Amino acid sequence: MTIQRGQRIPEITLNRIRQGVExxxxxxxxxxxxxxxxxxxxxxxxxxxxxxxPGFIKHFDEFRKRGVEVYCVAVNDPFVMKAWGESLHVPDGLQLLADGSAELTRAMGLDIDLSGNGMGLRSRRYALYAVDGVVQDIWVEAPGEFKVSSAEQVLQQIPA
Structure with missing residues (x-):
């Protein structure tokens, strides 16, 4: 079942690269x-x-002005996430998190099997807003869509 409003983000360890894998x-x-x-x-x-x-990169300062941290997670390894961030010039502070074994993705019920596209188990496209680890709101896209989880849409939905 997909994580819902009022539920706590599951306790999982992820990877990120800064000076090395962390x-x-x-x-x-x-x-x-x-x-x-x-x-x-x-x-x-x-x-x-x-x-x-790119939408979250463009609007990153607007999130920060509201006191909101921005994290991106994908079912990729940390080295891929680092290379992706470098290729798109992700600003310092916007954290790219590697969920290589899809532990967080599965624990939140946001996994999708894209084996038919040659991608295996992946994350659904979504955005959520959490305060102190508790989900306040969540926007999950239908497969193949990009409407409700954009940076612009999220900015309209969270407190200013």
Whole structure:
């Protein structure tokens, strides 16, 4: 079942690259923070690279002015996430998180089998807003769609 409003982000350890591969757990990422977490099916895929992540890059300062952290998660390894971030000039502070084994994605019920497209188990496209690790709102796209999880849409829905 998909994570719902009022539920806590599951406790999972993810990877990110800074000076090297760094393990970071979700309580550390979400406790005492307002966060928009958006999930994408994969780094370097068309919609993710041309529209989804670029929208959050473009509006990153607007989220920060509201005191909101922005994290992107994908079922990719941390080295792919690092290369993707570099290719799109992701600003410092916008964290790219690698959920290589889809542990967080599955725990939140946001996994999708894209084996028919040669991609295997991936994340559905979504965005959620959490405060202190508790989901306040979530927007999950229908397969193949990009409407409700864009940075512009999320900015309209979260408190200013």
């Amino acid at each position: 393990k970071v757990d979700t309580p550390t990422l979400f406790q005492a923070h307002k966060v928009v977490l958006f999930g994408v099916p994969g780094a370097f895929t068309p919609t993710c690279s041309e529209r989804h992540l």
